[in-house]
Amino acid sequence: xxxxxxxxxxxxxxxxxxxxxxxxxxxxxxxxxxxxxxxxxxxxxxxxxxxxxxxxxxxxxxxxxxxxxxxxxxxxxxxxxxxxxxxxxxxxxxxxxxxxxxxxxxxxxxxxxxxxxxxxxxxxxxxxxxxxxxxxxxxxxxxxxxxxxxxxxxxxxxxxxxxx
Numbered sequence: 570x571x572x573x574x575x576x577x578x579x580x581x582x583x584x585x586x587x588x589x590x591x592x593x594x595x596x597x598x599x600x601x602x603x604x605x606x607x608x609x610x611x612x613x614x615x616x617x618x619x620x621x622x623x624x625x626x627x628x629x630x631x632x633x634x635x636x637x638x639x640x641x642x643x644x645x646x647x648x649x650x651x652x653x654x655x656x657x658x659x660x661x662x663x664x665x666x667x668x669x670x671x672x673x674x675x676x677x678x679x680x681x682x683x684x685x686x687x688x689x690x691x692x693x694x695x696x697x698x699x700x701x702x703x704x705x706x707x708x709x710x711x712x713x714x715x716x717x718x719x720x721x722x723x724x725x726x727x728x729x730x731x732x733x
Contacts, residue, residue: 576676619690675693
């Protein structure tokens with residue numbers, strides 16, 4: 570069983586939210602109010618409720634807004650680090666860009682503008698049980714887990730379960 574305190578959460582929040590303009594001219598999409606709070610607050614609360622303590626936000630557009638709102642994360646019971654993309658890097662580049670801030674061997678990666686009902690504890694348990702290198706939840710564009718420090722997979726070798 571994975572100890573969630575030994576898992577990093579990476580949240581990608583660097584997008585410009587162009588499809589939601591003019592709403593995103595003043596704030597990034599994950600910071601738009603939802604049920605009276607910035608949308609990202611709901612995701613951070615779910616992460617904290619799962620027992621994950623360390624979060625890395627991969628930011629770009631209006632990056633300072635996130636740190637102004639969440640600070641070090643202590644008000645949510647989290648430890649938050651911030652990494653700013655110097656230019657848009659895409660999903661894979663955004664994940665690679667935060668790698669120096671990861672503390673643990675396992676990470677959950679989230680898109681900061683998606684909130685799902687995925688059971689994070691069950692996803693981590695499945696990930697560990699299958700000794701997988703990567704898993705993806707059934708909610709597309711939502712959450713996936715991966716090992717951050719492991720020997721490279723050899724050609725023809727597969728360490729992804731069929732289902733979690």
